Amino acid sequence: xxxxxxxxxxxxxxxxxxxxxxxxxxxxxxxxxxxxxxxxxxxxxxxxxxxxxxxxxxxxxxxxxxxxxxxxxxxxxxxxxxxxxxxxxxxxxxxxxxxxxxxxxxxxxxxxxxxxxxxxxxxxxxxxxxxxxxxxxxxxxxx
Numbered sequence: 001x002x003x004x005x006x007x008x009x010x011x012x013x014x015x016x017x018x019x020x021x022x023x024x025x026x027x028x029x030x031x032x033x034x035x036x037x038x039x040x041x042x043x044x045x046x047x048x049x050x051x052x053x054x055x056x057x058x059x060x061x062x063x064x065x066x067x068x069x070x071x072x073x074x075x076x077x078x079x080x081x082x083x084x085x086x087x088x089x090x091x092x093x094x095x096x097x098x099x100x101x102x103x104x105x106x107x108x109x110x111x112x113x114x115x116x117x118x119x120x121x122x123x124x125x126x127x128x129x130x131x132x133x134x135x136x137x138x139x140x141x142x143x
Contacts (some may be wrong), residue, residue, distance in 0.1 A: 134142045
């Protein structure tokens with residue numbers, strides 16, 4: 001006797017392909033799209049990060065160049081101010097030296113004049129002083 005064919009294998013195969021189709025369309029493809037979108041966002045974020053990093057490096061380099069230029073200008077300005085200050089100090093010293101020399105010359109003239117006056121007074125009073133000294137030594141009055 002011949003048994004009727006077993007159609008359960010065909011039914012199992014049909015269920016398998018149906019589940020495969022459902023899982024593939026409802027789970028795997030949407031999940032793949034989500035992962036692809038995420039990978040695209042990550043890639044775009046990396047590119048923006050690299051652009052921002054390069055822009056930052058360029059900005060830092062520009063700032064450093066600007067600082068170097070400002071530092072050199074500052075040194076030049078400081079050297080210029082120092083030189084002009086030194087020149088002004090030298091001029092003031094020369095003026096002060098001139099004034100001191102003039103004052104010393106006046107004082108020397110005054111001292112010479114006072115010395116002449118003292119010698120003249122001493123000459124005029126030398127006779128009188130000699131008589132007073134003689135009177136004092138002799139113990140009597142000398143005329």
